[in-house]
Amino acid sequence: MRFSEFGLTTLKEVPAEAEIVSHQLMLRAGLIRRLASGLFTWMPIGVRVLRKVEAIVREEMNRAGALELLMPAVQPAELWQETGRWNQYGPLLLRMFDRHQREFCFGPTHEEVITDVARRELRSYKQLPINFYQIQTKFRDEIRPRFGVMRSREFIMKDAYSFDLDQAGLDSSYQKMHDAYSAIFTRLGLKFRVVWADSGEIGGSKSQEFHVIADSGEDAIAYSDEDDYASNIETARTLPTATKRPAATAKLQKIPTPGVRSIDDLCNMLKIEPAQTIKTLIVKGTDGPVAMILRGDHELNAVKAQKLAGVASPLTMADSETIRQATGSEAGSLGPVGCNLRVYYDHAVAAMADFSCGANEIEYHFTGVNFGRDLPEPATVDLRNVVAGDPVPGGKGTLKIARGIEVGHIFQLGTKYSESMRATIQDQDGKDRAMLMGCYGIGITRIVGAAIEQNHDSNGIIWPEPLAPFDVVLVPINLQRSEVVQTATEELYAELQALGLDVLLDDRDVRPGVKFADAELIGIPHRVVLSERGLAGGELEYRHRRDLESRNMKRAAVLELLQK
Template sequence: MRFSEFGLTTLKEVPAEAEIVSHQLMLRAGLIRRLASGLFTWMPIGVRVLRKVEAIVREEMNRAGALELLMPAVHPAELWQETGRWDQYGPLLLRIFDRHQREFCFGPTHEEVITDIARRELRSYKQLPINYYQIQTKFRDEIRPRFGVMRSREFIMKDAYSFDVDQAGLDASYQKMHDAYTAIFTRLGLTFRVVWADSGEIGGSKSQEFHVIADSGEDAIAYSDEDDYASNIETAATSPAATTRPAASAALQKIPTPGVRSIDDLCKLLKIEAAQTIKTLIVHGDDGPVALVLRGDHELNAVKAQKLAGVASPLTMADGDTIRKATGSEAGSLGPLGSKLPVYYDHAVTAMANFSCGANEVEQHFTGVNFERDLPLPATVDLRNVIAGDPVPGGNGTLKIARGIEVGHIFQLGTKYSESMRATIHDQDGKERAMHMGCYGIGITRIVGAAIEQNHDANGIIWPEPLAPFDVVLVPINLQRSAIVQEAAEALYAEMQALGVDVLLDDRDVRPGVKFADAELIGIPHRVVLSERGLTGGELEYRHRRDAESRDMKRAAVLELLLK
């Protein structure tokens, strides 16, 4: 490609709308342009990157034996009503009417459609296992689209769906996808981790997420410093307190705490650490409000809490009126001592001694509270998010916390959809049974943003070579004024093209500085400068985007390097 014919416009200044670096660079390098909130046009250079990602994903999916198909983006409402998701999905589902006032939605995911295909196409166990996939546009009407293509409303996803006779078959299909995903993200040149995700309520089902590690990631990941354990922070388990509780040394006291409404306030007033306090949260339970008790510095984990028997799901915090009625006090002065509500204690709480908590009277707190003296020692449950330094659940070492961008998710669905949509096959004994399904997603568009988030510097993008829109950029100096440079540049350009190298020839009549700056901004991995000076000496000037300095090389050596 000749730069002069590529229609690429780069931006020197950062558009005000972009917050994170990948979004800024995608706009500046001309990969995307915004149409509306969460909607983006992929410009020619951006499409080149997208196609590279797609090609790798497609190759590995095919290698894993999956079959590509292409499903409609628009789905009839009836299909979603069959599984009940028409009502469950809520406003995330974009609903539309056709001219006959029939209701449709724009597909946010394709379980319903693929299960409909499967129940029509698949009759016999002999047709299984089978795995269908597509690379296709999804629409989710997100509450808050943000970070450019990281959380957009319309995006491109690779989604695959496996069908097996039984759980053992599903396990094998799932493992195949796990391995294919590992191969894909490795080939893409990204630093990633596979983490355990919310395993769901369906028996035997499991789920793992593939995260690109980046500080700007929306998800927190807990991982072991000694073994392979890694989990989304939402699902990393905490264990019952292992350490022995210190002896009760302080006397129980009730003290006035005027103006105290938070753990922070309490700590400031008493000059203590948050870890010496406990907080009591009132949430809705199955029969009226219930109390959740955590160490003051710990965070409630809503996913864990709403799974507890007796706690309403989804988790909802009680409002001020409910709290007053249930406790006779105000939020800010609550505690387990003397509470009449059902109380759930986090594991960590029973390792505490001489702690402070609310007294269930307005602006009154207890200090020096101890179990077995002031309170019976309760049973405990897992209520909180893990923190760095916690022991690895069922493994070795201690947990560290990193941030990640979720780019892939594999999930065992079991028979959830096959049962509700009656997608059955005949097994070896002639019996009809619901197929075991798995689903496997990769965010194609999100990968592009994640790759930039992980690979950039002050001058712009540094593409991992497999994703780069071009392998190499040729930068001729004085192309329009030097016959030597012109001849050499054209010849090298033609030869690289003939060799199948993706080459960008910067043939613009602009000053060299402009070409260098753009080459770095758009992140082409290899740069070859052709100048009259160098050519006379029989040398080209080569520099990798990650290198600090360029070096002189013979033409043949450059070509050899590009062909690996």
């Protein structure tokens, strides 16, 4: 491709709308342009990257035995009503009517459609196992689209769905996808980690996420420094603390705390640390509100809390009226002492002594509270988000926290969809059985952003070679004025293309600095500079995007290097 014919415009300045580096660089390098909130046009250079991602994903999916198909982006409401998700999915689902006032949605995912395909097509267990996939546009009406293509409303996803007769079959299909995903992210040249996760909206049991490790990631990942445990913070578990509780030394005191509405206020007034306080959260329950007791510096974990007996799911905080009726007090002055609600204590609380908490009387708190004296010994559960240093569930080592960008997610769905949509198959005994399903997603567009988050410097993108829009960029110096350069450039351009390389020839009549700056901004891995000076000595100048210095090399040596 000749630069002069590629229609690429790069930006010297950073557009104000872009917050994170991948978004800024994608705009500056001309990969994407914004149409509306969460909607982007992929420009030619961006599409080149997308196609490279897709090609690798497709190859590995095919290698794993999955079959590509293509389902409609627009789906009829009736299918979603069959599984009950028409109501469950909420405002994330973009709904619309056709001219006959029939209701549709723009597919945010395709479990319903594929299950419909399966129940029509699959009759016999002999057709199993089978795994269908597609690479296609989805729409999710996100509350707050952000970070460019990382959380956009319209995006491209590879979604796959497996069908098996029994759990052993599902385990095997799931494992195949796990291995295929690992192969995909490895081939893409990304640093990633597989973590345990919550199945959330999609449903089902076993589920793992593939995260590209990056500080700007939206998700927190907890992992062990000693074994292979790794989990999304949403589901990361921990054990009761091993530390023994110190003996009580302080007297129980009730003190007035005017104006104190939060843990921070309390700590400021008493000159203590949040870890010496207890906070009490009131959530909605299945029969009356429930109190959650946590150390002041810890956070309640919704996934864990909503699984507890008596707690309403999804987890909902009680409103101030409910709190008043249940405790006679208000948020900001709540505590376990004298609380007659159903109470859950977090593990970490059991190790505390001489702590402070609300007195269930507006703007009064207790200090010097102790278990076994002022409160009964607590039965504790795992209630909170883990923090760095917590014990690993397996018992070995402590947890560390990293940030990641979720680029893949695999689930065992079981029979959630096959049962509600009656997708059954005849087994060896001629009996109808609901198929066991798995579903497997990769965010194709998100991978592009994640790759940039992980691979850039102050000059621009540094594409992992498998993703690069071009393999090599040719930068001729004085192309328009030097016949020697012109001849050598055209010959090299033709030869590299004949070798099957994607070559960008910067044939613009601009000063070299402009070409260098653009080559670095768009992140082409290999750069070859052709100049009269070098050519006179029979040499080209080569530099990899990651390198700081360029080197002069013989033409043959450059060709050899680029063929690897």
